[in-house]
Amino acid sequence: MNAVFALLAGLTLGAALAAVTLRNLVHAALCLALALAGLGLIYIHLEAEFVGLAQILVYVGAVAILIVFAVLLVRGAELPEGRVSRAPWWGAGFTALFAATLLWAVVRSPVIRQATRPAPTVTVRAIGDQLMRDYVVPLQAIGMLLTAATLGAALIALPRRDPNSSAHQPTPP
Amino acid sequence: MPSLDQLPLYLKDQIVALFPTPLQPWVGALIAIGTLCALFPALFAFTTVLERKTLARIQNRLGPNRVGPAGFLQFAADGIKSLTKEDIVPRNADRVVHFLAPFVVVVPPLLALAVLPIGRNLVALDLKETGLLYFFAVGASVEVGVFMAGWSGGNKYSLLGAMRALAQLISYELPLILSALTVVMLTGSLSLVSMVEKQSSVNFGGLYSWNVFTPWGALGFLLFLTAAAAEANRSPFDLPEAESEIIAGYFTEYSGFKFALFFLGEYLGLFAVCGLGITLFLGGWLPPFTWLNWVPSWLWFFGKLMCLIFFFVWLRGTLPRLRMDQLMQFAWQFLFPLTLINAFVAGVWHFTASWNFALRWALGAGLLALAYTLLSRPFTQAFPRRTYRFAP
Secondary structure (H helix, E strand, O other): OOHHHHHHHHHHHHHHHHHHHOOEHHHHHHHHHHHHHHHHHHHHHOOOHHHHHHHHHHHHHHHHHHHHHHHHHHOOOEOOOOOOOOOHHHHHHHHHHHHHHHHHHHHOOHHHHOOOOOOOOOOHHHHHHHHHHHOHHHHHHHHHHHHHHHHHHHHHHOOOOOOOOOOOOOOOO | OOOOOOHHHHHHHHHHHOOOHHHHHHHHHHHHHHHHHHHHHHHHHHHHHHHHHHHHHHOOOOOOOOOOHHHOOHHHHHHHHHHHOOOOOOOOOOHHHHHHHHHHHHHHHHHHHOOOOOEOOEOOOOOOOOHHHHHHHHHHOHHHHHHHHHHHOOOHHHHHHHHHHHHHHHHHHHHHHHHHHHHHHHHOOOOHHHHHHHOOOEOHHHEEOOHHHOHHHHHHHHHHHHHHHHHOOOOOOOOOOOOOOOOOHHHOOOOHHHHHHHHHHHHHHHHHHHHHHHHHHOOOOOOOEHHHOOOOHHHHHHHHHHHHHHHHHHHHHHOOOOOHHHHHHHHHHHHHHHHHHHHHHHHHHHHOOOOOHHHHHHHHHHHHHHHHHHHHHHHHHHOOOOOOOOOO
16 A cells, blocks of 8 residues: 555545535535545556546536535535434445445455456557447447436426417527 | 757756656656646736737727736736735635635646647657546536535525536537547547647648548537637636626635636636647647648647637627527537537548548538538527618
8 A cells, every 4th residue: 555545545535524424515515526536536546547537527527516506406505403314323234234245245356366467458449449349238228328318307497388378489689 | 959849858858867866757747747837827927918908909999008018017917916905705605615616726727738739749748548538537627616616605696607607517518528529539549649640641732631621620620619618718608707797607706816816727728628629620739731840849839829819819809798598509409419410420531531532521521511501490590680770
C-alpha cells in the first residue's frame, strides 16, 4: 500500500462517511460526488484509465447533478430534527451483509490466490472490440432500456393538454 | 541550436538538466504545469481587452483606451480593482461551499488544457489511450462547481440561475461529444496527438488534410462550435450569465476576486473547448499548406485559437440572446439528430475510402444537405421570415 493509494482511499472513505452522516442533504450529495470522484481516481491509480475517467464523466458529471436536482425538487436541503429513518439498524445490517457477501466473493475468487500476475494491458480498442462483438446484444438491450426511459421521461414532462381548451401552441414573437 | 519550432522543448530540457536525476521527472512536470498556469491566464488577460475593444468597435464606440498603450493594460487595472474590492459573503450563505465553488469552476478547465497538443511534440500530458475522454470527464466536473455556486449563496434566484445553467450544460454536452465522436471514428484513437497526426497527410497542392475539409468534418465543426458556444456560456447561448437580464445567474452572490475567478474559469473553458475544436477539426498545430511549414507549430495553434476567439466575440457583438425554451428546443430537436446523422455520414465516408474523391464528397454533402433541410423544416415553419414595413 503506497502513499498515493492511502491518500485516495482516505479521501474516498472520508467523503463517503461524510455523505451518510451530514445532516444537510446538499452537503451529503456533494460529499457523495467527492467520494465517487475519489473512486475514479483510485481506478486511474490502478492504471485503469478508461474506467476511472468514465466513472468521473458519468458519476460526477451526470449522476451527482441528477441527485442534487432530485434533492432540491423533492424537498429542501435541511432535514427535520430528530431521527430520519425509522429503523437505521436494519439498514446497517443489510449493508454489512452485502459487504460480507462481496468480500467473500472477492476472497475466494481464483484471481486473488495467484501470488503475482502480470498486469494485463487493456487498451480502449480491446474494450470497444469486446463491446461491439462479444457483448453487442447486452449493449443494445441496455440502449433500448435507456431509450425507453428517456421517452418515458419526455412523456411525463409533456404539458397536459386540456381537451376543452385550444391546443397549446408556441406563440410566434 | 534548435529550431524555433522546438525551442520551448529545448528550454525545458536545459532547465531540467540542471537538477539531479531523481528530481528530473518532477521538475519536468512542474515546468509543464507552470507554463500552462501562466500562459492561459495571460491569454485570458489579453483576451478581455481584445474582446472589449472589438465589441466597442462593433457598437461604434472607442472601448478602453486610457490604461497603457491604446488601453492594452486595462486588464491589470481590472485585476487590481477586483483584488481590492470587498469580498462580500451573504449572511445566508453556506460559507464552506461558497468559498470552494470558484475553485471547482477554475481548476477543471486548467486540467483540460493539459491534454491539448499546442505544438509539434508540445503536449503537457499525452494520454495515448484516453485523451479525449479525459478532456470531457474533467470538463463535466465544472457542473458541480456551477451548482455549488448557485446553491451556496442562499439566494433563490442564483439557484434558479444554476438550474438553468446546468440544464444548458447537460443538454449541449451531448452534441459536443457526439460531434467530436466523428473524429474518433475516423482516427481510431482517443489520443489527441494521434488525431493531429492523422490530419497530416498531404493532398493535392500541398494542402494538409484537415478534418474540416471533409463533408462530415465541415458540418461537425459547425455543430461543435455551436455546442462549444453553449458549453462556454458564450453568446447567443449566454443565458446562464445574461448580464442584461438576470445579472450573472449562478454567481450573483460573488464579489471581488471570487467573481474574477468565475470570469477566469469561463474564459479558460472557452480556450479549452476552442483548442479542442482546433485539434479535432482544424488540424491542430498543422499549417494549412506544406510550404508554410517554416512557421513554428505552436504559432499556428495560438493563431487559430485567437481566430476562433475573435469569431466568438464577433458573434457576441452581432447576435441576440436566445430564450430558454428556444435553447432547449434547438439542442434536442435540431443539433442532437443532426450530430447522429453526421456520425452516420462519417461512417459512410470511412467505408467509401476507395471511391473517387469528388463522388465521395458529393455523396456525403448530399446526405447532410438532405438531413439539414428535413430537420430545419419545423423551425422555418414556426418562425417564417419576417417582413418589415416602414412608415413612408
